[in-house]
Amino acid sequence: MQRDHEDIYVDWRGRACNPNKHGGMGAAAFVLGLQAFEMMAIAAVGNNLITYVFSEMHFPLSKSANVVTNFVGTVFFLSLLGGFLSDSYLGSFRTMLIFGFIELAGFTVLTIQAHYPGLRPSPCEMGRKLDEEDECIEAKGYEALMFYSALYLVALGSGCLKPNIISHGADQFRKEDPKQFKKLSTFFNCAYFAFCTGELIALTLLVWVQTHSGMDLGFGVSTAAMLLALISLLSGTSFYRNNPPRGSIFTPIAQVLVAAYRKRNLQTCASNSEMVLNGTQNGIVKLIHTDKFRFLDKACIRSEEERLGSIREESPWKLCTVKQVEQVKIILSVIPIFACTIIFNTILAQLQTFSVQQGASMNTWLTNSFQIPPASLQAIPYIILIFLVPLYETVFVPLARRLTSIDSGISPLQRVGTGLFVATFSMVSAALVEQKRRNSSSSLSILWIAPQFVIFGVSELFTAVGLIEFFYKQSVEGMQSFLTAMTYCSYSFGFYLSSLLVSLVNKISGGWLSHNDLNKDRLDLFYWLLAGLSFVNFFNYLFWANRFSQQQPLPLHLLQTQTSKQPSNSKLVVP
Known part of the structure; x- marks a missing residue:
């Protein structure tokens, strides 16, 4: 049954919530603790995983990069599963609890394998000359089975956890309370x-x-961080407002598609008078009919038999509401925008894989006593974001607002496009530095690759945050978690595309990335390829963003109407 935001939220025992006890920023703080500790655990593993896979599991460099990108891609792809289970059966709190412990189990197995040498291949130095004895043996059999099992337990747990963290935190604020609603943006x-x-x-x-101190201790710290994340989640149990499962969004989508196909021979009506309208309550219409994808409108048009009343009970697989149809239209409308961000996340994949190995082949000593781990360079975008986000809100937005008269300074689509354009230069910088490294007679400082991380940090401020803002503003009630999961899927497809590109480039080029030595590989040419793809993708994005902007805008806010103003001959069915 469809629920509105006025529904009764329940506590952990299933009883109605007490506004003076449950919810608010105090309850949300426990969710923020979960967010920070879980991200700490998964990021420490994912961002330095290529080093472990290459050095300890002895996978070739290109295969190691694919292991990492497939792992990260799977994490984000499984967010759809987490959103589905939460909305349909478990609720966000139970979903996070169950899959949080699954993620903890994966970290534990990774730590055990990294600690005991008998569970890994014999130690050796990867990248040695071919004439040396005892070539490194790649992990196979039970070693590979244990590694992949642990890795994908982590992926399953983290993937199903991610889409529910934000939604559960947002549920702690009462939307009908103006003071609580203002605090919602603070929570985000x-x-x-x-x-x-x-x-x-x-x-x-x-x-x-x-x-x-070793990967075993490092994985152990990640395990401890995940344990602290679960403790933070459980500590707020008695204070949470829990939104009961409201049914999957996939069933209404399927019903619209099936009903539209069954009525494919009907003519679309020129007005709304023959459509079944849903979502009017107390004089408020939450969705109105739009002219996009008009072939779907047939799903909510009454057939001759339905109008004459010969069908006693209307099947939801034959007759849908305008609200259902418009929800499907929203999803179809945002897909091209979503697709244009995949290349952006493919660039991110390089910063977590090949750029780490690129840094490992350079001089990592900043001083005579301090050596910087190559994987730590990935912290640069987040350092940039921590400083730039407040500046963006306090400086850029007010200045842009004066020029554009837009409350947010620039629209979400403009923000995403700016980031996509800037991201291209991250790969240009990476290609130029790799060319310089290959041609240099001495070892370059690792700081030479810092600009590619800095540039990407700036682009992420625009694209990553803008994409979330765009999906949130396009969503309607009951679709926020699903569209949030689509945001994560952009990361997933970007990392999967990276794996595909590596394999295709190796096959077509004859081995640009097939060696285990960057001095023999042509990583610079691969970076130039990504820069070109990113530049072309930017113009593709401009086309779809412009087309989206020219279409009739969706009514994302509640539209006040008077049901009494409907024409007397209207055949709208208002539940």
Whole structure:
């Protein structure tokens, strides 16, 4: 049954919530703790995983990069599963609890394998000359089985956890209370700050531990961080407002598609008078009919038999409401925008894989006594974000607002496009530095690759945050978690595309990335390829963003109407 936001939220025992006890920023703080600690745990593993896979599991460099990108891609792809289970059966709190312990189990197995030498291949130095004896043996059999099992337990747990963290935190604020509603935006800012803080600690302190004290201790710290995340989640149990499962969004989508196909021979009506309208309550219409994808309108048009009343009970698989149809239209409308951000996340994949190995082949000593771990350079975008986000809100937005008269300074689509354009220069910088490294007679300082991380940090401020803002503003009630999961899927497809590109480039080029030595590989040409793809993708984005902007805008806010103003001959069915 469809629920509105006025529904009764319940506590952990299933009883109605007490506004004086449950919810608010105090309850949300426990969720923020979960966000920070879980991000700390997963980021420390994912961002330095290529080093472990290459050095300890003895996978070839290109295969190691694919292991990492497939892992990260799976994490984000499984967010759809987490959102589905939460909305349909479990609720966000139970979903986070169950899959949080699954993620903890994966970290534990990774730690055990990294600690005991008998569970890994015999130690050797990867990248040695071919004429040396005892070539490194790649992990196979039970070693590979244990590694992949642990890795994908982490992926399953983290993937199903992610889409529910923000939604459960947002549920702690009563939307009907103006004071509570204002605090909702504060929570989103705090959640993003917690995300960046967790990433920053992981990429500095935890990566340093992995590099200087061993991967077993590093994985152990990640396990401890995940345990603290679950403790933070459980500590707020008696204070949470829990939104009961409201049914999957996939069923209404399927009903619209099936009903539209069954009535494919009907003509679309010129007005709304023959459509079944849903979502009017107390004089408020939450969705109105739009002219996009008009073939779907047939799903909510009454057939001749239905109008004459010969069908006693209307099947939801034959007759849908305008609200259902418009929800499907929203999803179809945002897909091209979503697709244009995949290349952006493919660039991110390089910063977590090949750029780490690029840094490892350079001089990592900043002083005679301080050596920087290559994976820690990935902290640069998050350092940039921690400083730029407040400046963006306090400086850029007010200045842009004066020029554009837009409350947010620039529209979400403009923000995403700016980031996509800037991201291209991250790969240009990476290609130029790699060319210089290959041609240099001495070892370059690792700081030479810092600009590619800085540039990407700036682009992420625009694209990553703008994409979330765009999806949130396009969503309607009951769709926020699903569209949030689509945001994560952009990361997933970007990392999967990276794996595909590596394999295709190796096959077509004859082995640009097939060696285990960057001095023999042509990583610079691969970076130039990504820069070109990113530049072309930017113009593709401009086309779809312009087309989206020219279409009739969706009514994302509640539209006040009077039901009494409907024409007397209207055949609208208002539940």
